[in-house]
Each structure stands twice: as C-alpha cells, then as structure tokens.
Amino acid sequence: MAQLFDRIALIGIGLIGSSIAREIRDKQLSGHVTISTRSAETLKRAEALSLGDSYVLSPAEAVAGADLVIVSVPVGASAAVAQAIAPHLKAGAIVTDVGSTKGSVIAQMAPHLPETVHFIPGHPIAGTEYSGPDAGFIGLFKGRWCILTPLPGTDEAAKAQLRAFWESLGSNVEEMDPDHHDKVLAIVSHLPHIIAYNIVGTADDLETVTESEVIKYSASGFRDFTRLAASDPTMWRDVCLHNKDAILEMLARFSEDLAYLQRAIRWGDGEKLFDLFTRTRAIRRSIIQAGQDTDQADFGRHALDGKG
Ligand code: NAP
Numbered sequence: 001m002a003q004l005f006d007r008i009a010l011i012g013i014g015l016i017g018s019s020i021a022r023e024i025r026d027k028q029l030s031g032h033v034t035i036s037t038r039s040a041e042t043l044k045r046a047e048a049l050s051l052g053d054s055y056v057l058s059p060a061e062a063v064a065g066a067d068l069v070i071v072s073v074p075v076g077a078s079a080a081v082a083q084a085i086a087p088h089l090k091a092g093a094i095v096t097d098v099g100s101t102k103g104s105v106i107a108q109m110a111p112h113l114p115e116t117v118h119f120i121p122g123h124p125i126a127g128t129e130y131s132g133p134d135a136g137f138i139g140l141f142k143g144r145w146c147i148l149t150p151l152p153g154t155d156e157a158a159k160a161q162l163r164a165f166w167e168s169l170g171s172n173v174e175e176m177d178p179d180h181h182d183k184v185l186a187i188v189s190h191l192p193h194i195i196a197y198n199i200v201g202t203a204d205d206l207e208t209v210t211e212s213e214v215i216k217y218s219a220s221g222f223r224d225f226t227r228l229a230a231s232d233p234t235m236w237r238d239v240c241l242h243n244k245d246a247i248l249e250m251l252a253r254f255s256e257d258l259a260y261l262q263r264a265i266r267w268g269d270g271e272k273l274f275d276l277f278t279r280t281r282a283i284r285r286s287i288i289q290a291g292q293d294t295d296q297a298d299f300g301r302h303a304l305d306g307k308g
Contacts, residue, residue: 001027004165009066011059011081013037013046015127016098017072018136021051023169026138036062038073046133060088068165071097071109076238079108091116094158098124100185100235102149102178104242110151118158121149123181124171125189129230142170143291149178186246190239191254194247196228197236 008030010017017037024030035052036059037043047055056062063069063085071081078099089095095117099105102121113119126144128135146166150159163173176184203214203222214222240247264272288295 001029001168003029003031004161004168005030005067007032007034007066008068008070009034009036009059009062010052010070010072011036011062011085012072013042013051013133014072014131015135016124016140017070018046018049018051018133019138019140020070020072020098020136020169021046022136022138023141025051027168029165029168030068034062034066042133049133051133059084063090063093064088065090067093068162069093069095071095071099073099074234074238075099075101075105075108075242078105079112082109082112086112086114089114089117092118094118094120094162096120096122096148096162098122100189100239101243102147102181106149106151106178118155119151120154120159120162121151121178122162122166123147123149123185124166126171129227129232131232131235139170141166144171146171146173147176147181148173149176149181182243182246183249186243186250190243190247191250193228193231193236194240194251195254196225199225200229 008024010021010033013021013035014037017035021033021035024033032054033052034054034056035043035046036056037046038057040057043055043057046052059081067090069085069089071078073081078097085095091114095109095113096119097105097109099121100123102123105121109121110119124141124144124146126141126146128140146169148159148162148166159175166173199222203209204211206214218226261273261276263269264276287293
C-alpha cells in the first residue's frame with residue numbers, strides 16, 4: 001500500500017494505539033513511526049514488539065516533525081496530552097484521537113492546540129476487553145466504522161487524508177456532530193457496559209446464591225455480560241465521567257423501560273413480553289445482516305469480536 005504520511009507519532013500504545021501501529025507497519029503507511037507512552041515499562045514492551053521506529057517517553061519529543069499525530073489514551077488524559085504536545089507540533093500536521101467520547105475530548109484538547117494544525121477528532125468503533133500493547137492486532141478495524149467529528153471549518157484536504165488513513169485500515173468512515181456521536185455511543189456502547197458492570201456487581205453481592213454457583217452456571221446468560229464487565233476500569237471510569245449527560249439521559253430512558261418490563265412480569269402480561277422480545281430479536285438479525293457480527297453460536301467470545 002502507498003505511504004500516506006512521512007512521519008506518524010503515536011501517543012499511547014495500548015490496545016488501540018498498538019493495533020494502529022501494527023497496521024501502519026504491515027501496510028507501510030509511513031516512513032517513520034515514533035511511539036510515546038506514559039510508562040517506561042509499556043514503552044519497553046512496544047519496542048520489544050517492534051511497533052515503531054523510535055521510542056520516547058516525552059509526548060512533546062514524539063510529535064516533533066510528525067505529519068500525523070494519533071492520541072490513544074484514556075479520554076480523561078486528553079487535556080494533559082494536548083497541553084504537552086501543543087508547542088511542539090509541526091505546522092500543517094493532522095492531530096487526531098481515538099477516544100470513546102467526543103464532546104469532552106474536543107473541550108479538553110482544542111483550547112491548547114495551535115491554529116496551524118488540523119485537529120480532527122475520531123473514534124474507531126472497534127475494540128476488545130483487553131488492554132496494553134500486547135492486546136492489539138491486525139484486522140481490528142476491518143469492516144468496522146470509524147467516526148470522525150470534525151469542527152466546523154476543518155480543512156477538506158486534511159479530512160480526506162485522515163479518511164484515507166482509516167480506510168486503508170479497512171474501516172468505513174463516517175462524519176458526525178460530536179454531540180450526536182456522544183448520544184449514539186451512549187446507547188450502543190456506554191449503556192451496555194454500565195449494565196454489564198452492574199449485573200456482574202449485583203451477582204457478586206448476592207447472599208442467597210454463591211459465587212461458585214454463578215460461575216458454574218454462567219453459560220445460561222451471565223457469561224456474555226462478564227465479557228463487557230471485564231473491560232478496562234480506567235477507560236470506562238473516564239467514559240462515564242466524560243459522557244455524563246448523554247449517559248444519564250439514556251439511563252433514565254432505560255430505567256423507565258425496565259419499569260415497564262417489571263410491570264408486565266408482575267401482572268403476567270405475556271403479550272407485552274412476547275412483543276418486546278420479538279422486536280429485539282429482529283435487531284440482532286439486522287446486526288448480522290449489516291456484517292457487524294456473525295451468527296456463530298459463540299457470539300461474544302471469538303478473538304475478532306469488535307466493540308468500542
Ligand atoms: P489501553 O490499552 O489501556 O492503553 C492506554 C494507553 O494510554 C497506554 O499507552 C497508557 O500508557 C496510556 N495512558 C494511560 N493513562 C494515561 C494517562 N493518565 N496519561 C497519559 N497516558 C496514559 O487503552 P485502549 O483500549 O487502547 O484505549 C485508548 C483510547 O481508545 C481510550 O480513549 C478509549 O476510550 C478508546 N477506545 C477504546 C476502545 C476499546 O475497546 N478498548 C475502543 C475504541 C476506542 P502506559 O501503559 O504507559 O501507562
């Protein structure tokens with residue numbers, strides 16, 4: 001594949017950053033990749049995995065001369081990273097991120113970044129419940145959506161270049177208003193994770209059913225929630241804190257609908273239950289038809305399953 005950028009700087013080299021690094025290396029999308037991460041330990045691991053061409057702890061040093069800067073850290077760390085890299089960015093560089101929330105990332109980063117760079121926030125809708133540089137793999141973004149949330153007036157050529165980058169990783173790219181992104185992701189990603197964390201926590205707190213029973217009989221449904229509930233605690237703490245309004249709005253709707261379901265069960269209203277369960281089954285079929293999952297019986301447990 002053709003080289004898209006002379007120099008790329010990757011700030012953060014966990015699941016997402018290292019998957020991007022592996023793709024760049026595999027497809028030779030850049031002449032030089034500099035990797036920066038917070039800890040010396042992770043940096044050493046990235047080097048051992050040969051994920052880039054040079055390795056530095058300082059994000060400021062990493063971005064010097066880079067044409068594309070990709071920030072892949074927990075969303076709560078966005079302001080500090082933007083502040084650290086801002087004075088060292090090359091004029092004309094594209095600065096993007098992969099954070100799961102967009103309004104908050106823009107509010108944290110935009111005020112620090114110079115007008116000489118193109119800041120184009122992004123979010124690949126792909127991931128797993130694993131973290132760190134060893135967790136990344138080639139193919140993570142293939143057939144998945146990557147949402148860009150550019151600010152008004154963003155340079156069209158820079159947008160096209162970033163779009164081409166994600167497309168070369170196999171993603172389908174869509175543009176969205178940041179607020180809308182945060183609402184959509186609240187229902188498709190953030191709420192399911194919160195529900196999973198909650199149900200697994202509830203099971204853990206039960207006194208009448210033992211932990212060994214929960215684990216022993218987990219294949220009856222519980223197991224599918226535990227995959228989501230095993231996701232990175234730092235990442236998900238930050239998502240909850242940084243998409244607060246949209247999540248609270250969706251949680252309110254969810255609680256209302258749960259009360260409706262509770263009532264139907266209490267009053268033995270089988271018709272209501274049957275209607276809802278029929279409607280929801282059709283959604284699952286649409287997801288499979290859209291190529292966002294397979295109908296294999298091991299749903300949720302195969303390595304290439306995407307979420308985010
Ligand atoms: P990860 O595997 O846990 O890696 C996190 C990276 O950020 C590591 O390089 C880590 O450095 C660094 N980091 C952690 N805390 C930091 C801090 N306070 N300041 C600066 N750097 C810090 O995380 P990930 O899954 O790749 O997620 C990265 C971003 O992608 C998040 O914003 C997340 O919302 C988004 N995202 C995740 C998924 C998913 O499913 N995981 C999907 C789509 C988008 P050290 O290891 O050196 O400490």
